Amino acid sequence: METADVQGAANDEPAEPVFGDGLFRQKRKKGKYRVVPPPIPALEAPVADTHAHVQMLADPAAELARCAVHGVGFVACVVDPSEDGDDRGYGELAGWREGATARAGAYADGVRGRMAGERETTEGGSERDEAAVSAVPACDLLGLRVPDVRFIVGVHPHNAKDYEGASGRLRELLADPRTAALGEIGLDYHYDLSPRDVQRQVFRDQIRLAKEAGLPIALHVREAHDDAFAILGEEGFPAAGTLLHCFNLDEVEVARWVEAGCFVAFGGPLTFKAADDVRRAAARVPRNRLLTETDSPYMTPEPMRGMPCGPAHTVFTAACLAEVLGCTAGAQRQQLLEQLMANARGLLDRAPTAWQLAYGKGDDTR
Ligand SMILES: [Zn+2]
Numbered sequence: 001m002e003t004a005d006v007q008g009a010a011n012d013e014p015a016e017p018v019f020g021d022g023l024f025r026q027k028r029k030k031g032k033y034r035v036v037p038p039p040i041p042a043l044e045a046p047v048a049d050t051h052a053h054v055q056m057l058a059d060p061a062a063e064l065a066r067c068a069v070h071g072v073g074f075v076a077c078v079v080d081p082s083e084d085g086d087d088r089g090y091g092e093l094a095g096w097r098e099g100a101t102a103r104a105g106a107y108a109d110g111v112r113g114r115m116a117g118e119r120e121t122t123e124g125g126s127e128r129d130e131a132a133v134s135a136v137p138a139c140d141l142l143g144l145r146v147p148d149v150r151f152i153v154g155v156h157p158h159n160a161k162d163y164e165g166a167s168g169r170l171r172e173l174l175a176d177p178r179t180a181a182l183g184e185i186g187l188d189y190h191y192d193l194s195p196r197d198v199q200r201q202v203f204r205d206q207i208r209l210a211k212e213a214g215l216p217i218a219l220h221v222r223e224a225h226d227d228a229f230a231i232l233g234e235e236g237f238p239a240a241g242t243l244l245h246c247f248n249l250d251e252v253e254v255a256r257w258v259e260a261g262c263f264v265a266f267g268g269p270l271t272f273k274a275a276d277d278v279r280r281a282a283a284r285v286p287r288n289r290l291l292t293e294t295d296s297p298y299m300t301p302e303p304m305r306g307m308p309c310g311p312a313h314t315v316f317t318a319a320c321l322a323e324v325l326g327c328t329a330g331a332q333r334q335q336l337l338e339q340l341m342a343n344a345r346g347l348l349d350r351a352p353t354a355w356q357l358a359y360g361k362g363d364d365t366r
Contacts, residue, residue, distance in 0.1 A: 074341065152183045215355075267292070
C-alpha cells in the first residue's frame with residue numbers, strides 16, 4: 001500500500017470518474033481521457049496480479065471483469081484487519097465475482113469494438129488509436145475468464161500501532177482456506193506512521209505467526225531494507241516462502257533478497273520512465289522467482305500514471321517485463337508468461353496448510 005501522493009495527485013483532488021467499460025485510459029488535460037490499447041499483440045498467456053487491494057477499488061466487480069477481458073487470470077487481494085472492516089474482501093468476493101461474470105461479456109464486446117477502430121465518444125471529442133485497429137483483446141485468444149482470487153492478510157507497518165486489537169481477527173482470517181499468505185508486513189520508515197520499535201516488534205510477531213500457520217509472507221519495505229533483512233535473518237525466512245512486494249530499487253539491493261531465496265514482485269515502477277535501475281534489478285532475478293503485481297489502486301503503470309490502477313493493469317507491467325528480459329512477442333514471451341504464472345500460483349494458489357485445516361476443525365492447540 002502506498003499513499004496517493006506518490007502518484008503526484010493532491011489528496012483533495014476529486015475521484016476519477018468510473019467508466020465501467022473494460023478499457024484503459026490515460027488522463028489528458030482539461031478533464032479529457034485518451035483510451036490506451038492493451039499490449040498489441042495481446043499477451044500469449046494469462047498473467048497474475050500478486051498484490052491488489054481489490055476492496056479499495058471504486059468498483060471491484062468492474063475491475064475483475066476487466067481482468068477477464070485482458071487475460072489477468074489470478075489476483076491476490078491484500079487485506080489489513082486493522083483497517084478493513086469485518087467482512088471487507090472475504091465477505092465481498094463472491095459478489096464481486098458474480099458481478100464480474102455478469103459484465104465480462106459486454107466489456108469484451110466493447111473492447112473488441114473499440115479495438116476494431118470504433119471511435120471513442122467521451123466528452124472532449126473522439127480519438128482513435130491506429131495501432132488498435134486490427135488488434136483483438138486477450139480474451140479472444142485465452143478465453144473470457146473471471147480471475148481466481150486468493151487473499152493475503154496482515155497488519156501493514158503503517159498500522160503496527162493497532163496490531164494488538166487486530167491480532168485476533170488476523171488469526172481468524174489467516175485460517176480461512178482462501179488465505180494464501182501473511183502480508184503485507186514489514187517496515188516503512190518513509191512515512192513512520194507507527195513508531196519504528198513498534199513496527200519492528202509487530203514485524204517479528206507476524207513472521208512468527210506465518211511460520212506457525214505454514215504460510216508465506218508478503219513484505220512491504222520502504223527505506224528500511226537493512227533492518228528488515230536483519231530481522232528476517234534473526235527470525236529466519238519462512239520455509240513457505242517470502243515475497244518482496246513492489247520492488248523499486250536497484251540491482252545491488254535486489255541481490256541479497258534473491259540470495260536469501262525470496263520471490264521479487266514488480267509492479268508499475270518497472271514501467272516508469274526514470275526507472276532503469278529497477279529494470280536492471282528485474283533482469284537479475286532468476287526467472288523462477290519473478291512475479292508481477294500492481295498494488296492497485298496505487299502505482300499505476302505507464303502510460304496511465306495519474307489514473308487509478310486496477311489489477312488488469314498488470315498486462316502493461318508484464319509486457320514491460322518481457323521486454324526488459326528480451327522476450328519477443330510469440331513463443332518466447334509465452335514461455336516467460338507461463339513461468340510467471342506458475343511462480344504466482346505455486347506461491348499463492350496453495351492448498352490449505354495443516355494449521356488452517358486444524359483451525360477450521362476447532363483444534364485449539366495454538
Ligand atoms: Zn499494498
